[in-house]
Amino acid sequence: xxxxxxxxxxxxxxxxxxxxxxxxxxxxxxxxxxxxxxxxxxxxxxxxxxxxxxxxxxxxxxxxxxxxxxxxxxxxxxxxxxxxxxxxxxxxxxxxxxxxxxxxxxxxxxxxxxxxxxxxxxxxxxxxxxxxxxxxxxxxxxxxxxxxxxxxxxxxxxxxxxxxxxxxxxxxxxxxxxxxxxxxxxxxxxxxxxxxxxxxxxxxxxxxxxxxxxxxxxxxxxxxxxxxxxxxxxxxxxxxxxxxxxxxxxxxxxxxxxxxxxxxxxxxxxxxxxxxxxxxxxxxxxxxxxxxxxxxxxxxxxxxxxxxxxxxxxxxxxxxxxxxxxxxxxxxxxxxxxxxxxxxxxxxxxxxxxxxxxxxxxxxxxxxxxxxxxxxxxxxxxxxxxxxxxxxxxxxxxxxxxxxxxxxxxxxxxxxxxxxxxxxxxxxxxxxxxxxxxxxxxxxxxxxxxxxxxxxxxxxxxxxxxxxxxxxxxxxxxxxxxxxxxxxxxxxxxxxxxxxxxxxxxxxxxxxxxxxxxxxxxxxxxx
Amino acid sequence: xxxxxxxxxxxxxxxxxxxxxxxxxxxxxxxxxxxxxxxxxxxxxxxxxxxxxxxxxxxxxxxxxxxxxxxxxxxxxxxxxxxxxxxxxxxxxxxxxxxxxxxxxxxxxxxxxxxxxxxxxxxxxxxxxxxxxxxxxxxxxxxxxxxxxxxxxxxxxxxxxxxxxxxxxxxxxxxxxxxxxxxxxxxxxxxxxxxxxxxxxxxxxxxxxxxxxxxxxxxxxxxxxxxxxxxxxxxxxxxxxxxxxxxxxxxxxxxxxxxxxxxxxxxxxxxxxxxxxxxxxxxxxxxxxx
Numbered sequence: 001x002x003x004x005x006x007x008x009x010x011x012x013x014x015x016x017x018x019x020x021x022x023x024x025x026x027x028x029x030x031x032x033x034x035x036x037x038x039x040x041x042x043x044x045x046x047x048x049x050x051x052x053x054x055x056x057x058x059x060x061x062x063x064x065x066x067x068x069x070x071x072x073x074x075x076x077x078x079x080x081x082x083x084x085x086x087x088x089x090x091x092x093x094x095x096x097x098x099x100x101x102x103x104x105x106x107x108x109x110x111x112x113x114x115x116x117x118x119x120x121x122x123x124x125x126x127x128x129x130x131x132x133x134x135x136x137x138x139x140x141x142x143x144x145x146x147x148x149x150x151x152x153x154x155x156x157x158x159x160x161x162x163x164x165x166x167x168x169x170x171x172x173x174x175x176x177x178x179x180x181x182x183x184x185x186x187x188x189x190x191x192x193x194x195x196x197x198x199x200x201x202x203x204x205x206x207x208x209x210x211x212x213x214x215x216x217x218x219x220x221x222x223x224x225x226x227x228x229x230x231x232x233x234x235x236x237x238x239x240x241x242x243x244x245x246x247x248x249x250x251x252x253x254x255x256x257x258x259x260x261x262x263x264x265x266x267x268x269x270x271x272x273x274x275x276x277x278x279x280x281x282x283x284x285x286x287x288x289x290x291x292x293x294x295x296x297x298x299x300x301x302x303x304x305x306x307x308x309x310x311x312x313x314x315x316x317x318x319x320x321x322x323x324x325x326x327x328x329x330x331x332x333x334x335x336x337x338x339x340x341x342x343x344x345x346x347x348x349x350x351x352x353x354x355x356x357x358x359x360x361x362x363x364x365x366x367x368x369x370x371x372x373x374x375x376x377x378x379x380x381x382x383x384x385x386x387x388x389x390x391x392x393x394x395x396x397x398x399x400x401x402x403x404x405x406x407x408x409x410x411x412x413x414x415x416x417x418x419x420x421x422x423x424x425x426x427x428x429x430x431x432x433x434x435x436x437x438x439x440x441x442x443x444x445x446x447x448x449x450x451x452x453x454x455x456x457x458x459x460x461x462x463x464x465x466x467x468x469x470x471x472x473x474x475x476x477x478x479x480x481x482x483x484x485x486x487x488x489x490x491x492x493x494x495x496x497x498x499x500x501x502x503x504x505x506x507x508x509x510x511x512x513x514x515x516x517x518x519x520x521x522x523x524x525x526x527x
Numbered sequence: 528x529x530x531x532x533x534x535x536x537x538x539x540x541x542x543x544x545x546x547x548x549x550x551x552x553x554x555x556x557x558x559x560x561x562x563x564x565x566x567x568x569x570x571x572x573x574x575x576x577x578x579x580x581x582x583x584x585x586x587x588x589x590x591x592x593x594x595x596x597x598x599x600x601x602x603x604x605x606x607x608x609x610x611x612x613x614x615x616x617x618x619x620x621x622x623x624x625x626x627x628x629x630x631x632x633x634x635x636x637x638x639x640x641x642x643x644x645x646x647x648x649x650x651x652x653x654x655x656x657x658x659x660x661x662x663x664x665x666x667x668x669x670x671x672x673x674x675x676x677x678x679x680x681x682x683x684x685x686x687x688x689x690x691x692x693x694x695x696x697x698x699x700x701x702x703x704x705x706x707x708x709x710x711x712x713x714x715x716x717x718x719x720x721x722x723x724x725x726x727x728x729x730x731x732x733x734x735x736x737x738x739x740x741x742x743x744x745x746x747x748x749x750x751x752x753x754x755x756x757x758x759x760x761x762x763x764x765x766x767x768x769x770x771x772x773x774x775x776x777x778x779x780x781x782x783x784x785x786x787x788x789x790x791x792x793x794x795x796x797x798x799x800x801x802x803x804x805x806x807x808x809x810x811x812x813x814x815x816x817x
Contacts, residue, residue, distance in 0.1 A: 231776050232778070252777070254777060254780060255780075257780075258780060311583075311586065311587060311604065312602075312604070314587075369762065383603060386603075389581065390582075396763055397762035397763055398675075401672045401675075402672075
């Protein structure tokens with residue numbers, strides 16, 4: 001109660017401050033936008049993936065381009081660019097006079113340094129920029145990128161969340177960028193907002209960058225991200241209008257109708273196509289019984305993803321039919337569907353050599369349940385346990401106490417099965433290939449930890465990553481999705497219930513498929 | 528209690544006399560009735576009401592009284608009534624196991640400290656104080672997180688954090704009784720320490736210990752519910768506490784998911800408290816002459 005009062009008091013004070021500023025300056029609409037964060041370990045998206053870093057990171061740092069409606073590539077820090085005939089050279093012309101938050105100019109050297117940092121440190125660095133053979137900087141405003149092979153995913157990777165332009169004069173001091181102290185303290189960015197307060201245990205406050213390279217932008221004065229982890233607290237804050245904007249709101253499908261009834265609150269699932277958050281049951285394919293395709297088929301027949309989506313998640317999510325999210329431009333539904341059929345599942349298990357034993361079970365395994373998306377993974381795991389019990393498979397659930405414990409187990413391949421989920425990202429080469437490529441069977445989380453390897457799949461993946469003709473590429477991805485479902489490398493669950501919740505007075509939200517992870521240069525609060 | 532048989536006009540066994548006193552406390556008898564009913568339902572219920580507690584049987588979040596599943600369903604469409612009936616076993620098992628651990632540790636530590644006194648007492652009481660100043664819930668959470676949330680670990684965690692008051696009470700009783708004449712008499716005819724502790728003093732210290740042990744069950748059940756509420760429950764066995772924890776995120780729209788298991792815990796703990804109160808009366812010599 002006291003907390004609420006204190007918060008509303010600060011809001012009142014900040015509103016008063018904003019009002020004074022509005023009177024003093026001649027600028028148009030502005031305001032303070034309150035959001036929330038689930039906590040982050042770094043504010044530098046160059047070395048840390050994920051939405052918790054990406055949401056504020058995209059405001060603090062600028063990218064070469066931004067991605068607009070329908071994946072349109074729009075100029076941002078790069079005024080213009082030119083792609084050579086052979087698709088192997090891209091020349092970027094940077095905006096004149098752009099500066100970092102400390103006043104240092106943003107030069108082509110910084111861009112080159114950012115490319116190299118991301119390629120070396122970001123989890124998808126190699127997937128995105130591994131084909132860059134060299135980068136030239138003929139003058140301060142020109143960056144020439146040479147590629148060893150055509151890279152159709154290049155341009156879409158250059159927005160700030162995946163390729164932020166970071167200052168070389170700060171991160172190039174010889175320290176490891178991944179663990180650089182300036183990722184959290186006194187962060188100097190290139191984007192529309194500056195960090196004014198970063199207290200990880202309490203809140204993050206961003207303020208308008210008055211010297212931003214786009215005249216008259218950003219429109220907002222401040223963005224405040226208090227740390228709110230509990231879903232129920234989030235719900236109450238949203239309902240009471242204490243939060244203007246929450247991307248990746250982390251609410252449950254059952255909360256939707258309640259929020260829609262609240263005054264002035266809007267809920268949308270738009271803006272997550274380029275994230276493409278999918279959930280799946282990951283089975284350790286190195287071990288019996290999951291090394292047997294028939295067992296995996298039996299599981300796929302027993303787990304009714306459509307039912308989960310429609311009933312458990314109230315029809316607010318789509319059933320998973322393969323590695324690609326339904327919002328992905330390369331998505332196809334023309335894949336093997338495993339109709340719910342318990343008899344067939346039992347038959348397949350019998351054929352695979354797992355009849356019901358003397359103890360009344362066919363086999364038993366431990367299903368790990370990670371801690372980072374309980375609203376999705378707990379119901380999925382409990383449903384799976386109940387369904388497989390009907391097939392006389394004994395599933396023991398093991399809920400991880402924290403993120404680290406779970407990551408350790410999965411990355412060490414020391415597990416039977418786990419609920420899991422990952423982002424497609426705007427291009428499948430970034431978020432999808434990693435789970436299927438034989439070369440990516442690594443002790444790294446969200447790589448090919450299940451140990452799937454099919455040379456035919458590798459061939460398709462390699463072809464798709466260099467194919468520049470969109471139609472041909474689409475056909476390749478159709479084959480990839482089909483093969484992934486035939487092999488059941490992963491058993492797909494309903495897609496994530498990713499939503500943005502915002503108040504009526506929040507205007508100018510980005511129409512980007514990156515949604516809340518796109519730069520908020522046009523957003524303002526209507527009085 | 529030792530002189531009861533000599534002063535009473537006709538011989539009545541001490542336990543009979545205790546039961547008589549207990550019976551006079553109507554609230555305690557009611558509590559005993561509730562607890563027996565809950566135990567019977569938990570043990571036999573699953574054979575009579577055979578809806579599988581883990582299966583999805585109806586639409587999720589169905590309100591009570593609107594389907595054949597009278598108490599409604601939870602977020603996965605599981606029957607709440609089936610969950611409650613099956614969850615009772617787990618809750619009671621954890622309650623009794625944790626209380627057993629509490630009592631075992633508490634009585635052992637208290638008995639040794641109270642009987643030997645001096646350095647042993649000093650040392651054991653410092654250990655007890657160490658455990659006393661740790662925040663109970665936090666310490667239990669750490670134990671469960673470290674060793675994994677299964678029923679045994681949860682019981683141990685609860686036991687480890689809640690034995691201190693039992694130990695202090697036992698110590699006090701032992702210190703009082705060890706100076707009594709009959710103990711001195713036993714010692715003078717050559718009784719060893721083991722006999723003195725377990726056969727002579729402990730039975731005479733039993734009445735207040737029985738009361739705290741009974742209450743410990745109730746405390747343990749509440750503790751388990753608290754841990755489950757924070758998400759630290761055995762994912763493979765559903766207790767009432769876990770039902771509350773699991774349904775908590777849906778409390779705004781479907782409060783029945785937490786209300787019914789909450790009521791069950793409330794009734795059980797209330798019954799145990801009433802019984803504890805009755806036991807206190809039964810063993811209190813001052814009330815005997817009434």
